[in-house]
Amino acid sequence: MEVVTVAVALGFLLLVGAAGSAGDEAREAAAVRALVARLLGPGPATNFSVSVERSLAAESGLDTYSLSGGGGGAQVRLRLPRPLPAVPGELIEATPNRYRYYQNVCTQSYSFVWWDWARWEQEIDWMALNGINLALAWSGQEAIWQRVYLALGLTQSEIDEYFTGPAFLAWGRMGNLHTWGGPLPHSWHLKQLYLQHRVLDRMRSFGMIPVLPAFPGHVPKAITRVFPQVNVTQLGSWGHFNCSYSCSFLLAPGDPMFPIIGSLFLRELTKEFGTDHIYGADTFNELQPPSSEPSYLAAATAAIYAAMTAVDPGAVWLLQGWIFQHQPDFWGPAQVKAVLEAVPRGRLLVLDLFAETRPVYLYTASFLGQPFIWCMLHNFGGNHGLYGTLEAVNWGPKAARLFPNSSMVGTGMAPEGINQNEVVYALMAELGWRKDPVPDLAAWVTSYADRRYGVSLGDAEAAWRLLLRSVYNCSGQMCSGHNRSPLVKRPSLQMNTTVWYNRSDVFEAWRLLLTAAPTLAASPTFRYDLLDVTRQAVQELVSLYYEEARTAYLNKELVSLLRAGGILVYELLPDLDNLLATDGRFMLGSWLEQARAVAVSETEAQFYEQNSRYQLTLWGPTGNILDYANKQLAGLVADYYAPRWQLFMEMLANSLTQGIPFQQHQFDQNAFQLEQAFVLSVERYPSQPQGDTVELAKKIFLKYFPRQVSGSLRQTDHLKPCSP
Template identity: 30%
Template structure:
């Protein structure tokens, strides 16, 4: 059983092996390991640890758990090499996940490496550590370098032992099902789950597929199927419906689409359980369809007002006896569809809402009571974001009877651990157990960069604080599959109690990411680490977005409302991108290098737009026609180059994101729905994708520049405002199909961009 509600103070959890040159160091646990992992005796010479003097112990018989699921993960991710990695299950005597990596006992052994672990999560984390720090490759989200592995995997020259610094390694955001792609196939999900497991994550939020749960629930409370269907949004918008923000948005999905979604979610939760990981499922916190009180007279229903221009769903006061009945139905139907869990994600009044006099502490106790009635011992997972969770909620749960609140089994997954200049979650949340977390990819926008130096400084400090309530990490991008460097670094934190040398980590990362050392790549990543990945705390946890995706405005500083302006030295970053392109052509065999060439060159072009736009505005203001035409022409040329570049990789294709999605998926990444919502939410989900650039962003800017040129020439004095919403909405409602197969050479396209940038 996972230790929700426990703090690390007093548990003396140990850190995993520190980053090291493959074969040069061995870091063993700071406390005695379990018997199964005991017997490692090392000698230290001048700070370097030599080969273990003891033969690796034999695995316990019988095995503590089945290693077959972990082996299958390796077979899927490393089809040519998985057979050279031998996995052993080891018994754990202290509840801490541990792994141990060693060479086989005999040189003639057909295995190149032996990985032992106390859980499937620990086994796979150990295998991932071996791949990075001995074999010198990475498998990430997205991209890998396994194509550069030698036919025979290298054996470790020392024993590497590691342990989880925290018991909770949480992954994914409530918004994942929308921004990462609401129509993803099982194959897409399977790789995501495999890679999360390889990085030691052991709790994964699965919020998709719950529209079917609500259909079944409210059929028991007086609703016809068509009534519930009219309340539930289309798949792309369902995350915000579950959060209590929107309803009836984007149209109802057809039965075949709904069933396909249920089938995929069933496979997701089954796979997580197979791997010994916890599927964190949505709980029930009081969401009800419109007209609930008229169907159920006397129900204490509280209208929730609006969110972002949308009507929020009604909320049932959870102290109302009807709430317990609905919660029982919810958990029953959820179990029928997706089975049981030990952790359920719920937030009271997410991003606003109205309590209308309801004491939220008492409401929270009612929610916890319903949860414990349905799932005794289960944990309530809450998102740390804005005013959530409210202190009165946490205090009430902390003070209620153990029999009701299960010993305050609450975990806050904090989305803002790296956001603000000051950080004291013990004070904010009164000692409630929390996971150190970050949100890096708001809206799934095309962003590179993170507050990485804040992570590496704050996490070990928080972990070592006396009485610390820190008990986990939480990787919370609003859409997974972006910015693999940030993903790699953050997920390593959970397996370390020691500080990370950020400059050293990034320099070594380049070699792992691309499968071999390369001077040009190392130099490029040294600069990336000093620019995009050294963003400070203060207000933001993400880098700037792309002005190409903004509604045209010569004074624009961000595409999405409230986003940051430029957060690092763009010229230095561009120089590093040009250096990355000079790496040994042999690296082109690595999928990760090909992906990064597209992504970092894309980012350099996006940064260049921030240089161009002020100059375009200056030419407009001064009525410099030649300068205006030259600069706007360059802007449009940059967008054409961008679309060509993005088309060379299927992960940057609009068709790949849309899959079978219609208006809901298209509007999510442009207008974010209707006209009123677009005033605040437009382009929040925007990203740079081939097809989206060519058919949405480029026509916007071309129209804008053409209109403003008539002012520069003196043909007109004033311009009427352009209805950008109408343009975007017309595109979103069209049935245009987009390719899902890449075209062109990414390296030729990237070098064309490099020539373009250096010519300015």
């Protein structure tokens, strides 16, 4: 039997920590062996010999792997070759940084909220395979808070009124929201506690460091009933919500209850879950502090840290640095300094959350010496839409390491939502182990295509190079990470269709993938990518037909308006919905079934489903953050986006025929009725895929490529043959 020996990690895939006991080593080795069996099956897994040896990392203190053994000459693919490929000698590699971080507080709500243990197990395996060693573990904390609030004298009804619904917990935890979408059922707390125990056990078995939550200072309003003398400040509203759901109460840092509540929570939390001594807390996330005085900001920061160390003297505070870049007018040098210097140096670990686009370390002197992690945020709201800043991602970590007096200690992936743009995360994960950037991204993405599909094929490689130079090469002001396509927005005559790339590159990549389809159609990853690129091409077509319709309306050309609007509403959007229905990952039914599966009764199932529908669409009761978490899902396109577009085109046509101006305000009111009806609907949607992705993608291509792409696009976007 050919055997590959893996010391510390599964080749270039898995890491473990650089410190620990012999018992830890045995546990981590067993965890890796179990992962290999889950990934490859019990038979092929026997070809791997796994050991964990702390001595490999002892000298540098950095995570290290060693790979040796094997035989034969085949290239490693998704399907293991037989015999295993030879490893030339022994390969030893150490990461350049201490941490490879994963998650955003918002990921917990946009992507993880309805997960069961089976889905969490897959994710933790992915984390291990991609070298993650530091990640949030925030499930179950509301159950702990409930214990604390009951102990403090709050009633169950007061606690129920305070918590948000499951789909909005991230913002409840950061003090942005309360009450909205709630209350949390009793069964929710029990299931989340169970889930958190399993998540923590598996993460720790891989040598990862779970980050637990700490007290950020926000309290329920009912605390003032129990303690009438307590000193609290009501903060301003957030996200177009009124104070019925926002305007949280912040405990004054000098109030005697601050350390009591903070230590009560952390003591109860660590009693339940243990600790790895790193805690997250975000007090002013997108919230204006009650004072800009440095003394106040320092006191507020120090109070949070003091509550941590009262329970855990070795506590390290993980802080999202988003606050400093989100409100730059408030966070001047004095205010930033007050926060950063209120915690002993080395005990505040800052996430430079959006560093690929707006790095904060540059204007804070490397966070005044506090250690920080260079993070790629990439995606807001879990939107679909091909997007990336791969050049900035590639060069950013090294630039941060070389910054004068740099205090960078790691790299991180901090998307608000996952399950999109896998190539971006593949590059970022690799950079966690590279000392230097990838020297040639075009060559890298070519190799990525080969690895992804298990075969080298020129058309597929060329398609990926075109995507690299277009949708994945954003730079400048347009790189928000948020999909603002007219497809997923409430229509108006002022919609911006500008993109940072040549649409022709997307259409040509689409054509090349279809050319490769006869060879690659059996590959699940290829079929996913073909659907995703076709979806993106349809998104581009929506913009073009919208432009035609708007121009026709402004020119008072009713026939042209009806033509463009008719194609968009009655052909293009139904075609997209049918295509999305060929893959369960792009189906509203799958999304809603996840939510319903958490429930223990039909009443709960309907409640969770409505939470999920709200998040995808209105976000709040009146469309407070409308379409922020937009997705392109079968069912959502047909029953939410398409009816809005139909209404829009009908009202434009009526405006022309009646000779009156288009009334946007009236349209918005009518559109809200459609949106609200969708959210409140109890219609069930299929969760099993129907149709063939390749065949439908081909039909859409043949239908629209000659009609629109080679027609109006040639005039507006300079379509020409592209040599990759």
